[in-house]
Amino acid sequence: MVHQQKVALAGAARMELVSGVVQLRPEDAMFDAMLRGWRAQQKSRGLKDETIAPRERLIRRFLDFANEYPWQWTPAHLDEWSASLTSEKHLAPSTIRSYQGTIRLFTELLIDARYGWGPACEEAFGTYPVAIAHEWNTLPHLQDYEGDPEARPFTVPRLRRRPGRTRREVQTQGSPRRLP
Numbered sequence: 001m002v003h004q005q006k007v008a009l010a011g012a013a014r015m016e017l018v019s020g021v022v023q024l025r026p027e028d029a030m031f032d033a034m035l036r037g038w039r040a041q042q043k044s045r046g047l048k049d050e051t052i053a054p055r056e057r058l059i060r061r062f063l064d065f066a067n068e069y070p071w072q073w074t075p076a077h078l079d080e081w082s083a084s085l086t087s088e089k090h091l092a093p094s095t096i097r098s099y100q101g102t103i104r105l106f107t108e109l110l111i112d113a114r115y116g117w118g119p120a121c122e123e124a125f126g127t128y129p130v131a132i133a134h135e136w137n138t139l140p141h142l143q144d145y146e147g148d149p150e151a152r153p154f155t156v157p158r159l160r161r162r163p164g165r166t167r168r169e170v171q172t173q174g175s176p177r178r179l180p
Helices: 026-044 049-066 075-087 093-111 117-125 156-161 164-172
Strands: none
Touching: 026 049, 026 093, 026 117, 049 075, 049 093, 075 093, 093 117
16 A cells, blocks of 8 residues: 655645644734745746735725635625726726736645645635636636737737838838848
């Protein structure tokens, strides 16, 4: 019989939670441990602080918006937040999609059984985190370019359709591609 040794994954609940200690504010302690765990998991994947820190700030902003802890979040929280980002803050669809992706990454870590956050929350609070970002409540990526149409870079086929003036402009700017 082969025995598999359990390895402690970076970001796992048992790596971040202190056993035998009664927390003064257990909800805040659990949330902070989750963020530490997520940071450790992202670091283990080679991500830098410049990527991780804004993600953590976004999770904290979502926590403030939902006014609930991650083990209490529902898809409705994400729906309401996404709607507020569109209607009140007037953010671009690409920004909202990025925010939703960050929420999805965080909650996927929490619901992944290998990390143990579900059982830790269930033991502490009687409930556990669930997936809140799904294809039916997040923005899809439908276009290659979503920015301001005036700032969109030209494609080679589009340049070919333009008058000869564009060909000269491209050649004088030292474009590496020659247009036929």
